[in-house]
Amino acid sequence: MAVGDSIFPAMGPIPGVRLGSAMAGIKKPGRRDLVVIEVAPGARVSGTFTRNAFCAAPVHVARQHLAAGDAVRYLVINTGNANAGTGEIGMRDAHATCQALAELAEVSADQVLPFSTGVIGEPLPMEQLLGGLPEALDQLDDGGDAWALAAEGILTTDTRTKGATRQVTLKQGTVTLNGIAKGSGMIRPDMATMLGFVATDAAIESERLDALLREGVKRSFNSITVDSDTSTNDACMLIATGQGAALADDDDERIFRQALDEVLVELAQAIIRDGEGATKFVTLNVSGALSVEEAREVAFTVAHSPLVKTALYASDANWGRILAAVGRARVEDFDVDRVTIDLGDVRLVENGGRAEGYSEDAGSAVMAAEEITIAIDLGRGDAAARVWTSDLSHDYVSINADYRS
């Protein structure tokens, strides 16, 4: 299941970026499962990664290679196997993958960043993976189809490809941003995301690129949750090839940041719309908090509540469950009499209880929609946060109980 329609957008090329993919037979035959992204010399690459302490071997290696400072030339991504929880063998396999691609492409191994997603704890099928590399390199192309095929080649339990694109005009010319992402379950990114790859031809120095990514990810991938389970393999990469216009001044940076944030938010929302078993797309707006952290604590407590999520699935305006979840959030000296909770345009809670004038009919009408907004004002400060989540359905249980994923 998934919420709403989804059409992969038409993407223009990003000068300096080519993508190729292959069916390597990593998990099963006939499935696009290997993607190579080539970046031209001179490009800047920035990345954020999972905070899960059991992070995967490719995350370790990608971090090392990024820190080594040699210009990144290739990203290699496989689906079907996360190469996580694989100990020393996993590290060896991740290094071997970089080495093999480096030899084929005549660069050095630390100019290659590896990414994996799929089942945890099984060794990478190296024969298949290495066997698929030549084809993926052969297919390298900068056309829109290459982005669509790459978006397909990184999916796991996703039911849809996820892409977003923007063009903005800066002082020195028009630049393009293209992004693709994957993710459906084990989604509660922590200072990172599931796999997301965004590229632009804009010219941006490394420090500024890092800051733009860090800030953008906070408001997008780090503001979504399907099931509270932070993955071992989350990574979001931002590539700036520098073959287009530079950010000439603060205005340009503002315009570019806006477009980048839109791309990141669109990809993050696409993950929620395609959340495992999702039948609802839910926006949680928490305001009136003492700090952004406090607002996020309340938003995520509600977003993770199995009772709220099953009520959303049932289209049941069971506001008592929302109230109970807000009440158990870790908030100091919490005066609940000042809290208001709105479901769409219907006031549910005020003065510590059900709002005067609330009717089940009004609440049920809002809950019947596929897209629902819950607004919670804590009445104690000016900080706010927004989080997106999905519901908890029979299909979520089936997807995660019936198959090893």
Place this chain on the structure above:
Amino acid sequence: MAVGDSIFPAMGPIPGVRLGSAMAGIKKPGRRDLVVIEVAPGARVSGTFTRNAFCAAPVHVARQHLAAGDAVRYLVINTGNANAGTGEIGMRDAHATCQALAELAEVSADQVLPFSTGVIGEPLPMEQLLGGLPEALDQLDDGGDAWALAAEGILTTDTRTKGATRQVTLKQGTVTLNGIAKGSGMIRPDMATMLGFVATDAAIESERLDALLREGVKRSFNSITVDSDTSTNDACMLIATGQGAALADDDDERIFRQALDEVLVELAQAIIRDGEGATKFVTLNVSGALSVEEAREVAFTVAHSPLVKTALYASDANWGRILAAVGRARVEDFDVDRVTIDLGDVRLVENGGRAEGYSEDAGSAVMAAEEITIAIDLGRGDAAARVWTSDLSHDYVSINADYRS
């Protein structure tokens, strides 16, 4: 669904405690839904309550009346309606309930403690509740049947009554402990429990009684979770009528505490075995932590992981999900290479990955059982914690999506 067999134990009387119940028609007719517990003059009563900021009106009133210091004489419990999220009307109704019972029993209103459980956010049906009080008082009895009927009269989505009993011999004679509890969903007690009522004829002064309850609850009701949702109505009461032997010395206290802990743990485990949709009873033993809080953080992170819970439901030894949940727990400077994870007697994880010699067959054999123990050693200290939980099944979704509860 529920895990294992359950037989309500034969309970002897507690001198100084009588219980009566009635079918008051609070939610539906023909359902035992109102319980009165009478405590003889001279008894001590200790209580712990939910930390949910949106705590229910009866919780506010019971706390006030306990603090007022007048000897408690009656506890009145209704199911079918939680009287939570009901604002000022809820407070008025909770006070009116105490007042009505006080008049019938010729005591003062602050000698009555009110408790409610059931749906959140609807006004208490006062006509039914008050109408049932005379019958409940008529039925007051100290026989074992009275305990069984009271255990039935406090249930909500529970499928079984829950009771535990012990007799211990102290220096001055033998004392009895009887306990009943309810709870099945919205179970993640925080410094309290769902509804639990434990009584003894032992003579124990107030401060010691408070300490015994606080300590006992930490290791029992505060160490269980079904769905991470802390209720608005949790309460656990401990009554010592003082009509039996006193705790004469430290030996007596140790013997009594042991029996009390056993009663509390048995009731807490009964709630998990009857967790909404539960097909598994899971014990999480976390050791090698720097502090008990750290051990509990890891245990609850695993216990709340929807991916771990669906794997348990599927009897799938998907240890990668356990590893990922451990890795996302909020632990500072976490070196996962020192972590070991065991499923029953099968080592799953060591040295940062799958244990050498692990086989799916061995893991699957352990997972097939109804009762499963997962042991996680963090390898960084001496602190430990134990938490009990259930799995996440289709029935959990059905119970919470198909009915308003």
